[in-house]
Amino acid sequence: xxxxxxxxxxxxxxxxxxxxxxxxxxxxxxxxxxxxxxxxxxxxxxxxxxxxxxxxxxxxxxxxxxxxxxxxxxxxxxxxxxxxxxxxxxxxxxxxxxxxxxxxxxxxxxxxxxxxxxxxxxxxxxxxxxxxxxxxxxxxxxxxxxxxxxxxxxxxxxxxxxxxxxxxxxxxxxxxxxxxxxxxxxxxxxxxxxxxxxxxxxxxxxxxxxxxxxxxxxxxxxxxxxxxxxxxxxxxxxxxxxxxxxxxxxxxxxxxxxxxxxxxxxxxxxxxxxxxxxxxxxxxxxxxxxxxxxxxxxxxxxxxxxxxxxxxxxxxxxxxxxxxxxxxxxxxxxxxxxxxxxxxxxxxxxxxxxxxxxxxxxxxxxxxxxxxxxxxxxxxxxxxxxxxxxxxxxxxxxxxxxxxxxxxxxxxxxxxxxxxxxxxxxxxx
Numbered sequence: 001x002x003x004x005x006x007x008x009x010x011x012x013x014x015x016x017x018x019x020x021x022x023x024x025x026x027x028x029x030x031x032x033x034x035x036x037x038x039x040x041x042x043x044x045x046x047x048x049x050x051x052x053x054x055x056x057x058x059x060x061x062x063x064x065x066x067x068x069x070x071x072x073x074x075x076x077x078x079x080x081x082x083x084x085x086x087x088x089x090x091x092x093x094x095x096x097x098x099x100x101x102x103x104x105x106x107x108x109x110x111x112x113x114x115x116x117x118x119x120x121x122x123x124x125x126x127x128x129x130x131x132x133x134x135x136x137x138x139x140x141x142x143x144x145x146x147x148x149x150x151x152x153x154x155x156x157x158x159x160x161x162x163x164x165x166x167x168x169x170x171x172x173x174x175x176x177x178x179x180x181x182x183x184x185x186x187x188x189x190x191x192x193x194x195x196x197x198x199x200x201x202x203x204x205x206x207x208x209x210x211x212x213x214x215x216x217x218x219x220x221x222x223x224x225x226x227x228x229x230x231x232x233x234x235x236x237x238x239x240x241x242x243x244x245x246x247x248x249x250x251x252x253x254x255x256x257x258x259x260x261x262x263x264x265x266x267x268x269x270x271x272x273x274x275x276x277x278x279x280x281x282x283x284x285x286x287x288x289x290x291x292x293x294x295x296x297x298x299x300x301x302x303x304x305x306x307x308x309x310x311x312x313x314x315x316x317x318x319x320x321x322x323x324x325x326x327x328x329x330x331x332x333x334x335x336x337x338x339x340x341x342x343x344x345x346x347x348x349x350x351x352x353x354x355x356x357x358x359x360x361x362x363x364x365x366x367x368x369x370x371x372x373x374x375x376x377x378x379x380x381x382x383x384x385x386x387x388x389x390x391x392x393x394x395x396x397x398x399x400x401x402x403x404x405x406x407x408x409x410x411x412x413x414x415x416x417x418x419x420x421x422x423x424x425x426x427x428x429x
Contacts (some may be wrong), residue, residue, distance in 0.1 A: 108145060
């Protein structure tokens with residue numbers, strides 16, 4: 001493998017408390033040194049990172065890659081390439097593919113196609129229940145042996161509390177983290193936006209905030225009883241942040257992430273029936289958005305994810321209630337998180353932590369670090385770039401983003417996965 005040196009950048013590695021200018025040296029796919037070039041190290045390639053930030057490769061906890069089963073929307077190859085161009089070196093695929101990830105064969109298929117793409121790493125969450133139907137437990141042991149990094153039922157509800165309790169107990173015995181979406185199906189089914197002033201004005205059926213908080217309370221009690229490690233996916237309400245913080249203070253092994261768009265958009269974004277802002281969980285109030293930002297800054301929420309859901313154009317062209325939820329979001333993950341720094345909501349090291357170490361810890365993976373000996377998954381980005389996002393900027397097969405036309409700041413310049421340059425943008429080598 002190529003020996004290379006990334007020279008003259010601002011190196012930020014929150015996992016090790018590093019924030020200084022210097023060089024990063026890589027050999028045999030691993031970090032060799034950080035700060036200064038060791039004696040005798042002769043690189044074959046150099047990357048000039050002057051004016052750029054050098055940090056661990058980003059780890060994205062939720063990206064629908066649409067394969068297998070929905071290749072008309074995107075593919076593992078197209079989305080892994082888009083991830084690499086966004087500075088993301090690890091993406092996590094939820095289990096709601098078609099067929100679902102409830103057998104080792106599907107895990108193997110995804111891993112094979114990710115290896116063939118040879119871009120960002122693709123990790124897989126296995127199904128919590130067979131077929132994601134919420135009735136019978138999936139073969140979690142076999143899924144773990146096949147390489148799943150956790151288990152989830154994606155957006156499919158587990159209505160039977162006894163089934164959920166047994167699932168958490170089984171996962172705990174295997175040491176698997178359970179990734180759960182907190183949404184009460186009785187309060188959310190058949191609805192698609194936040195229940196509030198905007199939904200009332202538009203005549204759209206709303207999902208009340210309590211649909212999330214009721215589900216969070218149920219899961220927290222079962223987590224405590226079972227001893228399972230639970231990670232809450234895509235929190236959206238202020239009350240849920242409060243619940244999670246109280247549970248963490250009580251000593252429960254629970255964590256959470258938030259989608260980047262929830263930190264910027266509110267229910268007002270759907271005004272005019274804008275289907276590009278149709279997401280799940282729905283965009284909520286400005287007060288909820290501020291609580292999510294505060295929870296992220298305080299470390300109650302430890303990860304920002306893209307919640308990437310690429311769609312073909314037709315999926316967003318029907319009347320609002322008939323459109324499919326989701327944003328093509330891999331390539332806005334970094335700039336939207338950097339916008340929080342410009343807004344004063346996060347420091348730059350803390351923002352990078354929530355994109356690297358925070359999600360890596362949730363997955364139990366030794367990534368999100370530039371420590372010597374660690375895999376050389378690296379993102380070099382220019383924090384000063386400014387651009388109006390266009391469809392042509394998106395390498396993802398999905399162009400469904402409400403941020404198209406908006407000015408964004410910050411973009412990846414070079415991305416390394418295990419020491420291999422998988423993306424080179426402006427400047428670089």
